[in-house]
Amino acid sequence: MKKIGKGTYKTEAFPSIRAYASVVGKKEGQGPLGHEFDRIFQDMYAGESTWEKAESRIQKTVAQLALEKGKSSQENIDLIFAGDLLNQCTASAFGMRDFGIPYMGQYGACSTMVQTIIGAAFAIESGGASSCLCVTSSHFCAAERQYRYPLEYGGFRTPTAQWTVTGAGACILEPAGSGKKAADDGNGAECDKSQVVVHAVPGKIVDLGIKDANNMGAAMAPAAADTLSCFFSDTKTSPLDYDMIFTGDLGMVGGDILRRLLNKEGIYLGQRHRDCGAMIFGSDENHPCSKDCGSGGSGCGCCASVLCSHILNRMKKGSLNNVLVVATGALLSPTTSGQKESIPGIAHLIHLRNEAVG
Amino acid sequence: MKKIGKGTYKTEAFPSIRAYASVVGKKEGQGPLGHEFDRIFQDMYAGESTWEKAESRIQKTVAQLALEKGKSSQENIDLIFAGDLLNQCTASAFGMRDFGIPYMGQYGACSTMVQTIIGAAFAIESGGASSCLCVTSSHFCAAERQYRYPLEYGGFRTPTAQWTVTGAGACILEPAGSGKKAADDGNGAECDKSQVVVHAVPGKIVDLGIKDANNMGAAMAPAAADTLSCFFSDTKTSPLDYDMIFTGDLGMVGGDILRRLLNKEGIYLGQRHRDCGAMIFGSDENHPCSKDCGSGGSGCGCCASVLCSHILNRMKKGSLNNVLVVATGALLSPTTSGQKESIPGIAHLIHLRNEAVG
Numbered sequence: 001m002k003k004i005g006k007g008t009y010k011t012e013a014f015p016s017i018r019a020y021a022s023v024v025g026k027k028e029g030q031g032p033l034g035h036e037f038d039r040i041f042q043d044m045y046a047g048e049s050t051w052e053k054a055e056s057r058i059q060k061t062v063a064q065l066a067l068e069k070g071k072s073s074q075e076n077i078d079l080i081f082a083g084d085l086l087n088q089c090t091a092s093a094f095g096m097r098d099f100g101i102p103y104m105g106q107y108g109a110c111s112t113m114v115q116t117i118i119g120a121a122f123a124i125e126s127g128g129a130s131s132c133l134c135v136t137s138s139h140f141c142a143a144e145r146q147y148r149y150p151l152e153y154g155g156f157r158t159p160t161a162q163w164t165v166t167g168a169g170a171c172i173l174e175p176a177g178s179g180k181k182a183a184d185d186g187n188g189a190e191c192d193k194s195q196v197v198v199h200a201v202p203g204k205i206v207d208l209g210i211k212d213a214n215n216m217g218a219a220m221a222p223a224a225a226d227t228l229s230c231f232f233s234d235t236k237t238s239p240l241d242y243d244m245i246f247t248g249d250l251g252m253v254g255g256d257i258l259r260r261l262l263n264k265e266g267i268y269l270g271q272r273h274r275d276c277g278a279m280i281f282g283s284d285e286n287h288p289c290s291k292d293c294g295s296g297g298s299g300c301g302c303c304a305s306v307l308c309s310h311i312l313n314r315m316k317k318g319s320l321n322n323v324l325v326v327a328t329g330a331l332l333s334p335t336t337s338g339q340k341e342s343i344p345g346i347a348h349l350i351h352l353r354n355e356a357v358g
Numbered sequence: 359m360k361k362i363g364k365g366t367y368k369t370e371a372f373p374s375i376r377a378y379a380s381v382v383g384k385k386e387g388q389g390p391l392g393h394e395f396d397r398i399f400q401d402m403y404a405g406e407s408t409w410e411k412a413e414s415r416i417q418k419t420v421a422q423l424a425l426e427k428g429k430s431s432q433e434n435i436d437l438i439f440a441g442d443l444l445n446q447c448t449a450s451a452f453g454m455r456d457f458g459i460p461y462m463g464q465y466g467a468c469s470t471m472v473q474t475i476i477g478a479a480f481a482i483e484s485g486g487a488s489s490c491l492c493v494t495s496s497h498f499c500a501a502e503r504q505y506r507y508p509l510e511y512g513g514f515r516t517p518t519a520q521w522t523v524t525g526a527g528a529c530i531l532e533p534a535g536s537g538k539k540a541a542d543d544g545n546g547a548e549c550d551k552s553q554v555v556v557h558a559v560p561g562k563i564v565d566l567g568i569k570d571a572n573n574m575g576a577a578m579a580p581a582a583a584d585t586l587s588c589f590f591s592d593t594k595t596s597p598l599d600y601d602m603i604f605t606g607d608l609g610m611v612g613g614d615i616l617r618r619l620l621n622k623e624g625i626y627l628g629q630r631h632r633d634c635g636a637m638i639f640g641s642d643e644n645h646p647c648s649k650d651c652g653s654g655g656s657g658c659g660c661c662a663s664v665l666c667s668h669i670l671n672r673m674k675k676g677s678l679n680n681v682l683v684v685a686t687g688a689l690l691s692p693t694t695s696g697q698k699e700s701i702p703g704i705a706h707l708i709h710l711r712n713e714a715v716g
Binding site for chain 2: 083101121202335
């Protein structure tokens with residue numbers, strides 16, 4: 001890996017996505033991306049006795065699916081990088097417990113999926129790890145009762161509030177070439193290129209003093225602007241050089257703020273920008289799946305499930321070849337909000353490109 | 359980096375500790391290691407209005423001290439790897455917020471300090487990062503009210519219970535040579551070698567079904583045994599090959615269990631084993647600092663503050679040249695214990711050696 005400019009890392013071993021999988025809940029399954037997910041749990045308990053255990057089950061399921069799709073097994077994986085939103089990241093610890101794979105717990109709030117991929121890219125680029133599993137999840141009911149109110153309370157939601165996605169995404173990252181076999185088998189019609197992590201930008205904590213925990217998009221947008229601006233400057237590129245720029249879960253409100261912040265710096269995302277949080281439930285107010293979703297979806301599982309379905313599916317098909325994924329996180333807790341602290345935002349970026357390698 | 363055996367990573371760029379610092383609370387300052395810490399906060403609030411803010415203050419202070427001691431500045435640091443025990447790892451997010459350095463939040467419960475160093479070692483070995491700051495903290499009052507009871511409740515403590523250390527440790531990791539200047543200046547009498555991370559073993563999650571949240575040592579000991587056994591087997595070495603083997607916070611009870619578990623495999627730690635949790639408050643029952651400490655100290659800040667004071671001080675002086683540090687973590691939360699889950703343990707290992715490099 002090589003650091004270029006102020007904060008961009010260029011990979012050299014071409015870490016590629018060997019396989020990926022996504023699992024979501026019923027509501028997400030009814031949304032516009034519903035047909036792209038590998039599995040939809042109709043029951044919020046996923047067969048478990050609590051929502052927290054359900055989230056671990058969802059995470060375990062998505063990891064198993066990624067292993068199956070990659071024709072890999074747990075013995076072949078060197079490291080797990082995983083995280084979630086629950087206190088002490090227990091959805092991941094309990095979800096990954098039975099795999100017997102060395103485990104590096106990550107916490108970047110809703111930006112965790114991209115952080116896991118950056119952590120895995122470092123491990124692969126070091127020459128040490130030859131296969132890493134990256135997993136992230138969130139669960140609406142578990143998050144709601146932990147961060148906000150008991151569900152039974154039926155708290156009123158503001159229009160800027162977002163809806164925590166019940167879902168998870170997983171991908172296996174390997175140095176270029178290792179994944180070719182899996183990609184070739186039975187996928188003749190699809191792109192014969194690998195989806196490679198070309199650049200990564202670990203984000204800085206940016207806090208402009210927003211205190212409204214019902215407007216996380218506004219708290220996270222400055223961090224996304226900071227990371228994107230750093231990347232374009234370091235690589236001497238502009239949004240026009242990419243097929244699409246996906247943000248994690250800014251939602252509609254935060255997405256608007258991001259575009260306006262970047263416009264001030266002369267960077268125009270325009271139609272190339274889409275937000276996973278705005279995409280997953282859609283914008284049709286009359287559709288049942290977008291009811292109560294306010295500004296859009298959020299949570300670690302939002303960016304994770306959209307990246308590991310729609311985005312990578314389109315790259316595999318070749319309709320997208322060169323994309324940026326900027327996962328955004330709000331590093332608050334109910335305690336810090338109760339203590340009248342503002343909300344620090346963070347945004348981690350990866351640049352994915354279809355490459356003929358291996 | 360090169361993977362050897364089943365789970366050990368051997369470094370190649372010789373990531374070295376350029377500088378380190380430790381900060382603790384009053385009780386830890388009165389303990390047997392009191393004279394080794396860089397700063398002792400006499401006030402549990404550290405000048406802040408809440409214990410949670412105090413923990414962020416402690417973390418910020420220890421990071422600034424490490425930068426000062428390393429004659430480094432925040433502009434020179436590529437990445438922060440940090441973590442703590444608070445919900446959503448907010449001690450770190452708020453403590454590191456003002457540095458303007460890209461931030462990778464880590465969660466490995468009390469094993470976090472060594473996890474941050476392993477994460478940093480991967481980033482340095484990748485060739486991408488040339489300087490990383492690793493920081494971890496815990497705070498007795500903040501942890502107590504979050505994990506157990508409000509302090510005012512005065513809950514009775516079992517003999518196997520451990521006392522969360524109020525403290526933090528920080529170190530700057532750089533490829534060999536970069537740190538030489540800082541180490542040379544004014545330290546003529548001390549070891550002219552660098553403290554190098556030679557090997558790292560990211561731990562697996564090990565859960566043997568312990569459910570007693572007042573006996574975390576017992577829950578974590580099997581993970582420490584698993585990691586140590588993997589390391590000795592991969593490197594074809596035995597405890598006799600090291601000057602000292604430090605565990606993070608098994609305490610006296612967990613330390614006994616670890617030694618017995620390893621004995622069964624024919625591995626005898628003997629007098630070479632010491633536990634940071636048992637060391638920090640000492641074993642003199644009549645000394646005020648060990649009052650109520652049960653089996654010993656615990657928390658992310660326990661291993662962090664002892665590593666970044668006593669252990670590295672002794673290496674610098676040359677009285678220790680070759681040590682293993684195995685930080686242990688219990689990946690539970692009050693929610694998982696309430697839901698009658700067992701306690702998954704994890705243990706991450708680094709092998710530190712004095713090397714003439716640079």
